[in-house]
Amino acid sequence: MKPATWQHTYVLHRRPYRETSYLVDLFTRESGKMSVVARxxxxxxxxxxxxxxxxxxxxxxxxxxxxxxxxxxTESFLAAVPLSGQALFCGMYLNELVNRIMPVGLASENVFDSYTEALMQLASGDDIELPLRQFEFAVLDDMGQLGDFTVCGSDGDPVVAEGMYGWAQEEGVVQVKPGPSARGIPGFALLSLAAGDWTPAAKKAAKIINREALKPLLGNKPLKSRELFKPKAPVVKP
Structure with a gap:
């Protein structure tokens, strides 16, 4: 690709660089994530x-x-997406996910377009949790970490609505032994996810799954954007 080619991009983060410049992390549709110096x-x-x-x-x-x-x-392409309050914190979370997970120089039109759609949904304010879960799925799918929600990864048994399940690294869906104290993900929630039906139970299941599935990609360093969410506030923590 010629260096003069225009790249569609979002700024993920910028910080001072030397006396007059910025070091800017970009997420481009054509070339993936990169860092540039704005002198x-x-x-x-x-x-x-x-x-x-x-x-x-x-x-x-x-x-x-x-x-x-x-x-x-640099030139404008689309108007800035107006984010404030909880939606702004969620947008910062999306930026941190991209910066921490996406490999440098690996283009992903699917993740880029999913990011754009997530920002638009956050700005609408209708449901700030759904765009987070959908974008996490897009990233996990791109990284080859999104499993099949209809079968157990360990033995291939089908997921049943009445069953109880968990999520394990490198296995995906696993059965949870039944019992009065058994806790996990209801089978009907997993089947809803597989069908693209984002019920409240499905969104809760996706949050549990994504937390576990993202861990090996994020490493041990905590996400700074999660610190923005106050425990006592009625917010959706990503």
Whole structure:
């Protein structure tokens, strides 16, 4: 790909770099995640600085042969997605997931488009939990970590609505032994997920599954965006 090609992108994070520049983490549709240097813009009042903000799809041109590119041109593509309150925290969570999980230089149109859709849904304010779970599924699917919710990974037995199940790394769905103290994911919730029916039980199941499935991809370092959610507040913690 020629360096002058326009790339559709979102800013994931920016931080000061030397005296006048920014180091910017980008998530592009065409080339995946990358880092660029935006030179001489920290004290500028121009368009380039104002466009280097999260939650707005822009187009950029860059150059350079090393992993750290130079940002040459920036232009607006879509209006900034207005996020505030809980939706803003959720958007920051999405950015951190992409920055922590997606490999550098690996393009994924599916994850990029799912990210765009998640921002739009968060801005609508109708349901801030659903876009989180759907985007997590998109990332896990891209990483080859999204299992089959209709069968048990260990023995291939079909999931039944009346059963109780858990989620195990490298196995997927596993049966939970029945009993008065048995806790887990109801079979009917897993079957709803498999059918794309996002019932309240299905969303709860997806949250449990995704927490476990994302652990090996995220490592031991806690997500900073989760610290934004206050335990006593009536919010949906990702």
């Amino acid at each position: 001489g813009v920290r004290n500028s009042k121009g368009d380039k600085k104002s466009l280097l903000q999260p939650f707005q799809q822009i187009r950029v041109q860059y150059s350079g042969k090393s992993d750290l590119k130079n940002l040459n041109q």
